Amino acid sequence: MQLTGAQIVLECLKEQGVDTVFGYPGGTILNIYDELYKQQDDFLHIRTSHEQGAAHAADGYARSTGKVGVCMATSGPGSTNLVTGIATAYMDSVPMVAITCNVNLPLLGKDSFQEVDIAGITMPITKHGYIVKDVKELATTLRKAFKIAKSGRPGPVLVDITKDVTQKSCDYKTVTLSEEKRKITYNxxxxxxxxxxxxxxxxxxxxxxxxxxxxxxxxxxxxxxxxxxxxxxxxxxxxxxxxxxxxxxxxxxxxxxxxxxxxxxxxxxxxxxxxxxxxxxxxxxxxxxxxxxxxxxxxxxxxxxxxxxxxxxxxxxxxxxxxxxxxxxxxxxxxxxxxxxxxxxxxxYPLKYETDKLTCPYIVEELDKLTKGEAIISTDVGQHQMWAAQYYKFRHPRTFLTSGGLGTMGYGLGACIGAKAGNPDKLCVNIAGDGCFRMNMNELATASKYNLPIIEIVINNNVLGMVRQWQTLFYEKHYSQTIFEDKVDYCKVAEALGCAAFRITKKSEVVPVLKKAINAGKPVVIDCIIEEDDKVFPMVPAGASISEAFDAGDLASKK
Missing domain, CATH: 3.40.50.1220 (TPP-binding domain)
Structure with a gap:
């Protein structure tokens, strides 16, 4: 049957079992979005607030489900906004297919409006990248992309399609996917x-x-x-x-x-x-x-x-x-x-923290008790990330979503949205530092628009906690640009973006607020005020042997 390139894209997604796509429309990808409008009953499309959020959401979807995550963006800045998310997925071996569209073929290489060589830009951070200039090659290319993304060591694959390819038509035959036998490399x-x-x-x-x-x-x-x-x-x-x-x-x-x-x-x-x-x-x-x-x-x-x-x-x-x-x-x-x-x-040498005040480890431990370790936890990057890894007792695979290799601040909220889209019956919680939360907190609008009842826990110490920790220990307390000193109210921000909001300032408030958030039935932000100088221990100095791990007690004894 004769199909346009835009129709072929969606048919290939159906072949691969894709039912959820994260993206943001724009000029060169309009033909695909027009086709999505006609086939909206076949796909859940989540339009994020920013293309980076779409890449992180596709990543979180993939990590939590084991399926290939799919994100879409238009040419130029739309596609470059995916780059951080693609690099995050590459470093952590996450199967993802990023579909972008570029300017018409005759305009390629002429510095046309919103033209960029996204395949070239992402070459070092993808398993493979394609630019499709012929509609007859589109279906084969997309099938290869999914195969590469999920085979062997998984990773992201980019497919860039010129706009005229999405307009043109060619014969299309549905292919039934068969399970390929893995090549045995040992005896x-x-x-x-x-x-x-x-x-x-x-x-x-x-x-x-x-x-x-x-x-x-x-x-x-x-x-x-x-x-x-x-x-x-x-x-x-x-x-x-x-x-x-x-x-x-x-x-x-x-x-x-x-x-x-x-x-x-x-x-x-x-x-x-x-x-x-x-x-x-x-x-x-x-x-x-x-x-x-x-x-x-x-x-x-x-x-x-x-x-x-x-x-x-x-x-x-x-x-x-x-x-x-x-x-x-x-x-x-x-x-x-x-x-x-x-x-x-x-x-x-048990893990320990100060118990006479509100701390992130206490919040994480109480969350673990309330959820019995059954929640999907995403994090951003920094102290809160380490505390979540240390104090939440992860009992099952695919329940901890975090940027390990790239260390991407702003990753967690998008990933949490993706995880919730892929696991609607699971409780999905993102734990973020206030510095990370600022980077992509606009995605709260995505959560509220699609009524995704996620929980965003902001560990708010009004500083860049992990960087400050290093400045305290190794840079003579030169707190260069790590103290916020502003008047941002995260609860008001959350409410303005359509979410419920709570603030925690003492230990006695933790369990009641967590229970309210779990039962809220809508996206919730919890602003948790902790001290600015709480530190993650144990710690190994950069370049030292791991046998040199030290904690607060070791520091005190040295003094």
Whole structure:
């Protein structure tokens, strides 16, 4: 049948099972939006307040559902406004297809109005990018884009389409998608070698990254950990892959990881690395990281093997499949003496905070109790992000959405909107610092327009908290441009944008307000006033070994 390019775009989205799109219309993409108007019963289109919000919403949708997120924008500034969101998705391996439209083919390369080479701009931050100049290539290109976005190590793909392609027509045939068999890149001998290393270990430690979430390996990971009888730590991206309430769990590793995880990894004789890339925020000084241990790494991306840390053995493959194969042949092990030492560390070095005042950790702990760990939590970037990772007990995968690799301030609210669109029956909460909230708080208008009952918790210390923490500890308290000193009222802003609003100034108000917000049935902003000098501990100084983690008590004893 003959279809226009705009119709082909929507038909291809239907082929891929897409029912939700985030975007913002404009001149070059008008033909697609006109077709969306005609087919509005087939798609939930959420028009965000800004294109960056659309990219973050598509990201949050993808992370929380496991599906490919889709965002759309027009040419020029519309497409460039997607860039931060695309880069965020790229750094955290999030499957996304960004569809942009460009000027008509004859106008390309002539500095035409709102023309920009978005494919060129995003080349370093996408798995692949296309510019479609022929309507006959459109369907094939879109199918390739979705395949690339979700295969192997996932990531964003950009498809830029000239406006005249969306107008022209060609024959279109619907394609029924079939499940492709994954190419196996390891053999049985690799499995046996890994098992041999595990059996020889006396002090194994399991280090879990975002690959465990992406591969859906939670059940296999649980069985593996209890069979090996080894402690488990995770990265920011790995949260929820392993139950945060499990007795083997030791907390996050790295710059703001627990002392138990950091000391344990520093003392183990085998570090079993599952779907993690040895980020600098995890390893600290790479030369001293896990220096007493052999390294066994399992990852789907061969490029991550020996990139940051040299391994003793590695298996390249899908983590769920590899762990399943290992679990079939791995004998039940006992490391009671090692686990007893780790348990002693847990008792000696628990996470702690000041209990005589309102703090973010207290708010997060109460939220965890009220939701029983069943909410989807998104965050922005900074102190509040670390506190959320430390004090909310993530029990399930795809329940923690945060910008780990890029560290994108302003990410959380859009991601929370996307998560709620993809999981309408789940409670979705964004935890943001006041600095981050300012960056994209216009997306509250999106939440209220579409009546998405999300909860936005603003941890308001009237400063850029994490930057101030560094200034306090390492820059002689030179608070250069980190104190807001203004009169912004976030509750009034929230109400003006169609949301309910509450303010918390003391501990006794936390639970009653959280209960009201959970039952509000509309988007809610909670402005939480905390002290400006609260700090995230433990902490590892930049470039130091993770065994040098310190907390408030260590600082006090030094003084």
């Amino acid at each position: 049985h001998d690799d499995i046996l070698t890994a098992i041999k290393m595990i059996k020889a270990s006396k002090r194994p430690f399991i280090y879990v990254g975002g690959g465990a979430v992406i591969s859906g390996a939670s059940e296999e990971l649980k069985n593996f950990a209890h069979t090996v009888d080894a402690p488990v730590c995770d990265t920011l991206m790995g949260k929820g892959a392993f139950d945060g309430t499990d007795e083997l769990y030791t907390g996050m590793i790295g710059m703001h990881g627990t002392k138990t995880s950091n000391f344990g990894v520093s003392e183990c004789d085998l570090l079993i690395t599952l779907g993690a890339r040895f980020s600098d925020r995890v390893t600290g000084n790479a030369k001293t990281f896990a220096s007493k241990a052999k390294i066994l790494q399992i990852d789907i991306d061969a490029a991550e093997i020996n990139k940051n840390i040299r391994t003793n053995f590695a298996i390249v493959g899908d983590l769920k499949e590899v762990l399943s194969a290992i679990n079939e042949e791995l004998p039940v092990m006992n490391h009671s003496e090692w686990l007893e030492k780790i348990s002693d560390y847990k008792k000696k």
